[in-house]
Amino acid sequence: MQHLPSGDTSTRRHRMSKSRSVRLGLAAAAATAGLVTALIPGGAQAAANPYERGPAPSNSSIEASRGSYATSQTTVSSLGVSGFGGGTIYYPTSTADGTFGAVVISPGFTAYQSSIAWLGPRLASQGFVVFTIDTNTTVDQPDSRGRQLLSALDYLTQQSSVRSRVDSSRLGVMGHSMGGGGTLEAAKSRPSLQAAIPLTGWNTDKTWPEVKTPTLIVGSDGDTVAPVASHSVPFYNSLPSSLDKAYLELRGATHFTPNSSNTTIAKYSISWLKRFIDNDTRYEQFLCPLPSTSLTIAAYRGNCPHTS
Template sequence: MAVVVALLGLLAVIVVTRPASAADNPYQRGPDPTLASVAASRGTFATAQMSVPGNGFGSGVIYYPTDTSQTFGGVAIVPGYSALFSAEEAWMGHWLASFGFVVIGIETVTRTDSADARATQLLAALDYLTQRSSVRDRVDPNRLSVIGHSAGGAGVLTAVLRRPTLKAAIGLAPGSPVGNYNMSSDRVPTMFISGQRDTTVTQAYLNGIYTTIPASTPSAWVEITGVDHLFATRANTTEMRVLIPWLKIFVDNDTRYTQFLCPLMDPSGISMYRNKCPYTPSPSSSPSPSPSPSTTPSPSPSVSPSPSPSSTPSPQPTGACTASYRTVNSWSGGYQGEVTVKAGNSAVNGWAVRWTLSSGQSISQVWNGTLSASGSAVTVSNASYNASLPASGTTTFGFLANGAPSTPSLTCTSP
């Protein structure tokens, strides 16, 4: 009798403890994983897809779980130089969606877009996914991630430096002709996946980048045995059985998946594995039920990534609109700027941002806005598609300029 009572007491503890543990993670999705389930080409969620027009990117396809009872983390995927997502990475769409992610795979504005432009388009895709897409209500805007191959992978590296609030990043043979990236300001959990026989993005090249990631930032590097630079352009189970746990751990805070990476549960087909185990996901913010709409920037020409963009905030909106500026990047003789326009307490329909250029400055290109200039006085007004902003809504325009960057004094008005 004493043994029976003891067993019943233990069972009661188990029954009480397990639901409490699950309640601690409201983002946990799907049943308990196994090595077989992680390596499977489909998870447990039924999926669907839809095509979407370009919105700061060329065009896209969204893959999503049909379950409407919960929200999911978001993933944006961009292809490599001269490549098409539809031809090379589309195989990942339903695969990832079936594991509980909303995925947007994009085509670039041009197939020769730079790595920097691909970063811009990745972030534009996430903004579109969470703010304007028809499935935005099932995407948690606080749990977003990026994936890219080759020059798209280099775009991933730039994206994490620009937006440190991303939860995870995966560079598939990330490489760019601009040279080695300095990731010393990377705060986003970053995984590299590469090919043992890749002569385009070599192990030595990646090592020069990987070693600059701070020790405090979770990172991992998986090298797949016997594959070349194009391993990510075709269905690859070895890639996905490490990629999915990375997303699950850091996008879904799901520690059930750490068993596959710490230590590597299945090393078959993997020639090298570098890690920073144990992996402990940081707490996510509570999901936002209805993110406020905004528009997103179009891609910019290639420049080397800036590890720590500067930002100058404007006062909180009290009038029709305000504008804030940041230097995205700079180089000898020029720089890239970005301005965020924010509506005040009421919606606006049309806006214009004005400032005075410093000596030696001139603007050569503007996107997501219309430029007019008279001497050193410049005005950027809205494009047709981002004129209307809801109360406290935002939109962003960017520009390239000659000269040295400075901190302009901006004014924003609305007709």
């Protein structure tokens, strides 16, 4: 048998001791990490995306008339604000989940917030603060409505009674008709917005290459006020090809379809807002692969997978 010199034996023992210490240290670190993960609601998933709100979604949950959150609402008088005409804020009642993303919604030409009020509790119950607004006058044009959407967002995040419930870094805009045109104007003016959804939008400006906000454009196949061929389709086509964007054309619908409760509008609006305001990739399944045509969808275009 060959005997190692005493120096080699000492070295080997030192290495074995060091290796054992490293293994014990790694095991302790792993145990600590596991304990920390266990203490965080949702574990590693919550740590990966702190903006997720609500249970894992399903088709039935996003098509339901109400989501998992109980909601409250508060009226904002036009007398107490500037830059827009007041409105109604809908919000999740519980504060247990922390802050929420927010969306402001504008009505269309000659219309009041009552025309888009159904979206308030429907979106809020899914985990958003929603502000349906009146405009300064009912005949305000899209550029004015775009500025009013932004003024309402600023009020919501800085002055409103629910401002502590809102994450001011996670905001979006929606609007119907000229409010939809205003939605594009707002997104163009404020690139930091996380999501934009024009609903049967109307605007004399047909090209939007400056928009950097993920945008879902909703049109109606029977729209004679803002026909998709001269409004929603060119809006969509003009958005940058690198942008996360989609075009949903409703089947058997009119310009005024967004003024009434509509499951298809709600389903894809919720999915878009969740995906881009909350960065909640659990909702990607409803947007990619692209939805197929159906009894309620005449066309759907978009880029998949999404990059944001």
